[in-house]
Amino acid sequence: MDLSRVRRAAVPLAAGSLAVGILAGPGQAAPAPVGWTAAWGASPQAPSTGFTPNWSQEGFSGQSVRQVVRVTEDGDLVRIRLSNRYGTSPLHVTGATIARTARGAAVEEGSVRRLTFDGRASTRILAHGELRGDAVAMDLKRLESVTVTLYLAGTTGPATFHSQGWTDSYRAQGDHRADTTGAAYTGRTRSWYYLSGIEVGRAKGGPSVRRAGESEDGVVVFGDSITDGFGSTPNADRRYSDALAELTGRPVVNQGIGGNLVLNDSAWYGERATARFGRDVLDQPGASTVVILEGVNDIGFSEAARGPNPPATYKPAPVVTTAELVAGYRELIDAAHDKGLKAVGATLLPLKGSDHWGPHAARVSDEVNEWIRHSGEFDAYADFDKALASPSDPDRLHPAYDHGDALHPNDAGYRVMAREVAEVLGR
Template structure:
């Protein structure tokens, strides 16, 4: 009999100590019940090999303008900022929010000053976060908001989300209360974009919304291959389907490009096991999580820039399955429904190997047949309906790994909306 396969050491890190006290939950403020309207997982600053970012240099006497699309509306709004990977306090001089008028412009009559404990400025401790005071700003699902942050002093390297597929804009000096885009002449090209310090947007209103759906995973969830500023990642399209079906669950995207389930990745953030509680279970009023992760653990590549290089022995199917079981236990501890997605094919991609393909097959068989997940979504079949072992031509960006907008549409359409509801 063969010896047991080693277990990943992070398995114990994902399980929360106890279910949260609803009365002490951060999304309950006075009589207001806050809903997650948008989120992104934050990462430590690093140099991205694929495109330029502003993360390592940070900001000094600059205004930073960032756009987000909401998946929940309301009458009031607030934001969450993160200095999770900062080594020093972060001094924010001023901030504003308003409805996007296109690119870096803001609709003038909607611009609001953001305050923190009554002050127009705030200091966020190293490894800490800040939540703004509520401002009255009526919003609807699929509205685009523009958030502007002004940093007078040097921030140092910035906590950020590397791949936003959304253009960020920068201006020299203080322009955070100017609706016009005139000063915001600086962007990153090619504009794959990043989000900086911004962790979440929450809304509240007179009518409670259904619980949120969080999509958790790697670059396929993050949306690499989607249209820049086009909002056609699979979570975006899922949100549109839910709205059209009169099931207005907010959809919160917790994907990180190059992310692995079992281990940290230099360019892919903390391991999925390590970040699951923060990025999923601690979201406002989460009810369901849809999990698609593991292909970066399987891939073996000689290109360090891919984020999948792994000099250690290849991962085993047992290790990945144990990792998925840990996510399931953590979700159930919090009373959260958890839906597993099969890993799409990647034959033809740089990191494909026959051994990796065999692992993918065993993991997908377990996801599909074990009954461990509360429900299953078959993304592998959605992208490979003929069972060829490859993503169908016309559904990927040319690398045989990442879907294009048509592929993301196929994924969103493959989800039975009923499985997302408790």
């Protein structure tokens, strides 16, 4: 599918999405427009069983859901982005708050801010729609955690969510938006629900507080479970995107989906990369660069499907050629360039010994990596393949970087990935 058509056909943001400042009071001058920057993100997915237990299929009814995220940009205004992309009926959000995270489900005393949507406490998001809320004044420092609480008084039905949050989210019966303790939040999962973005701005004007030489250019990391952070330590913010934000000082938004494919949609692992790129990358305010790491599932699912007990979630699993995968990359590169973004390619990591490995995957991964290195079609590339390879066998992950499945890195491996990208970005 042509990505320019995908962008034009995207569902418009609902009322409240274009709020660019705080409403002026009587006798006050209207504030200057705000330049927004995406400071955190999670790509929406259809309700599914996921990798770990979650609430997406049962949804919510008369409950509060509290979610913790870490922002990668500072500012004195904040707004949230909500998605009902995979809902089959309108989503009624009775109310929402944002606060500084304390510990677990608890938030800091005095930090709770009530959120509004087009000036109202509640909002209705149509099926397949999304919206941005109004701006609220809140001084935020980059790399601090905030807690967003949604109160859903009605019955939502199955919920749009992001499966692999690697951070605890909490659920309570009743309206506990304003609670500072986490006592009422007795349910817990590691997924995010409806919340798909946090954006920050500055009402006071002037540059953000940064170390000398730091850039304000936002980076979107786009890919599959390796980008999503599979195997990183939960509740520790040790994905490669987290390390990249720490190393560069840039805003970094993670748009990985575990199991995602470049060329095929999946009931479990999201829309194909070429279909979701417009929503997940091109609609991120303040972004100037996208790092693309995807394709290992396109070539690996067909290998896994030949095993004795192939996972049902790996279907469809067609045998994908190098030429087909390269065509998908070109579509992503062209879309990024059309929007004025720099496209950084990342070589596929070594995968020998994993369930994705086999003769076809071995050949295609090598061919794809050589194309990424030498074609010149990406603006730059990060060579994860070489950086994380075992010194005794370049087709295998280095044992020091292996989470344990010969496919996904551990915290140390993700840190190496971040250093590779930081070097490419000039940090």
